[in-house]
Amino acid sequence: MTKPGVQQNGQVGERLAPGAVIGVLGGGQLGRMMALDGTRMGYKFVTLDPQPDCPLGQISEQITAAYDNAEAAGQLAAKADVITYEFENVDAGVAALLEERSYVPQGSKLLYTTQHRLREKAAIEAAGAPVAPYREITSLESLQQAAVELGLPCVLKTATGGYDGKGQVVLREEEQLEEAYTRLASTGAELVLEKFIPFTSEISVIAARTPDGEVKSFPPAENIHVNNILHLSIVPARIPSEIQRRACQLAEQVTEGLNAAGLLAVEMFVAEDGSLYVNEVAPRPHNSGHYTMEACATSQFEQHIRAICNLPLGDTTLLSPVVMVNVLGQHLDEAISRSIRKDKAAISLGVIPKLHLYGKADSKHNRKMGHINLLCGDVEDALEWVKQTNIWRH
Numbered sequence: 001m002t003k004p005g006v007q008q009n010g011q012v013g014e015r016l017a018p019g020a021v022i023g024v025l026g027g028g029q030l031g032r033m034m035a036l037d038g039t040r041m042g043y044k045f046v047t048l049d050p051q052p053d054c055p056l057g058q059i060s061e062q063i064t065a066a067y068d069n070a071e072a073a074g075q076l077a078a079k080a081d082v083i084t085y086e087f088e089n090v091d092a093g094v095a096a097l098l099e100e101r102s103y104v105p106q107g108s109k110l111l112y113t114t115q116h117r118l119r120e121k122a123a124i125e126a127a128g129a130p131v132a133p134y135r136e137i138t139s140l141e142s143l144q145q146a147a148v149e150l151g152l153p154c155v156l157k158t159a160t161g162g163y164d165g166k167g168q169v170v171l172r173e174e175e176q177l178e179e180a181y182t183r184l185a186s187t188g189a190e191l192v193l194e195k196f197i198p199f200t201s202e203i204s205v206i207a208a209r210t211p212d213g214e215v216k217s218f219p220p221a222e223n224i225h226v227n228n229i230l231h232l233s234i235v236p237a238r239i240p241s242e243i244q245r246r247a248c249q250l251a252e253q254v255t256e257g258l259n260a261a262g263l264l265a266v267e268m269f270v271a272e273d274g275s276l277y278v279n280e281v282a283p284r285p286h287n288s289g290h291y292t293m294e295a296c297a298t299s300q301f302e303q304h305i306r307a308i309c310n311l312p313l314g315d316t317t318l319l320s321p322v323v324m325v326n327v328l329g330q331h332l333d334e335a336i337s338r339s340i341r342k343d344k345a346a347i348s349l350g351v352i353p354k355l356h357l358y359g360k361a362d363s364k365h366n367r368k369m370g371h372i373n374l375l376c377g378d379v380e381d382a383l384e385w386v387k388q389t390n391i392w393r394h
């Protein structure tokens with residue numbers, strides 16, 4: 001359904017003013033932080049999530065049901081003026097139902113594209129952005145052939161369902177091909193082989209686009225992963241400003257090419273010669289954009305709400321250097337106890353730590369429980385704080 005006065009792919013979109021109800025499919029930390037900013041802006045929130053008292057449900061109305069429950073999705077559509085989602089693996093049937101019964105400015109096409117690595121790569125290439133050379137893999141023979149064509153090392157990935165490094169294997173020698181193929185093919189997912197890019201850093205740029213076509217991006221974050229989970233985002237990224245500028249331009253180009261509405265997080269590799277490759281995109285707020293909460297004039301969450309409500313986009317200027325560090329289950333107790341004491345290390349380094357907790361009931365190893373934004377004069381001081389605190393020693 002198209003809301004009265006709203007042309008979903010048109011140029012003159014209606015603005016959804018404060019007071020409107022925003023429905024969020026998924027009530028985790030991304031939805032919660034969206035609602036924290038959105039509530040300040042005057043919007044109301046309702047979420048659909050199977051977990052009672054989920055992070056967003058604690059601060060909004062919640063419909064507690066499975067994501068693929070059509071009746072519950074219908075209830076969400078009836079209550080909300082506009083619907084968004086905080087994860088991309090939304091069931092296709094539910095996405096279609098929501099689009100029919102409510103206003104989903106992000107549409108289901110973007111989800112369809114980003115749920116599958118091959119479709120995603122094709123769309124990124126069609127937008128004129130470079131990706132690592134790749135091949136679709138349909139058999140062991142096609143893998144052997146592709147490995148010869150691309151040259152090892154390569155990365156074999158499942159086209160669907162992988163996250164945090166799951167569903168992928170780095171192949172360095174021919175002898176590894178058969179075992180890796182058997183293992184990943186057994187998941188039933190389609191496979192893709194990518195050339196391994198010996199990157200000097202991994203960065204991401206969060207861009208936003210309104211249904212009216214306004215596009216803006218945030219400064220690139222330099223991302224450091226530990227055990228395939230994001231550990232640090234460093235801003236400004238420690239790369240030349242010319243590469244930063246190109247990264248923003250590329251992210252905006254991909255956002256326009258994909259005809260996105262709302263946020264698009266664009267992850268990239270920076271190669272030794274300074275060239276950029278887009279690795280993957282996510283049509284939602286992104287962990288690597290949490291730094292914007294205190295460090296930018298507008299947060300990624302406010303920007304997402306502005307974009308889906310078709311308001312003018314906010315100023316993305318960086319107000320302070322910042323390092324975002326994730327707090328996983330194993331870091332939680334020490335992060336909390338440090339936050340309630342006088343932090344001498346922070347004072348002496350001139351770092352201002354801002355702790356964000358997501359309200360998750362169960363603290364588990366490697367589960368994202370919160371993050372800390374470290375405002376600083378220089379990112380090296382914030383990195384020194386991370387080292388000195390010992391919170392992240394395991």
Ligand code: AMP
Pocket residue numbers: 132155162163164165166194195196197198199202225228279280
């Ligand atoms: P992904 O699930 O595609 O985000 O990959 C997880 C991580 O694996 C990335 O953050 C990179 O560190 C690494 N990786 C994935 N693909 C490649 C590639 N083609 N070349 C080098 N490293 C890669």
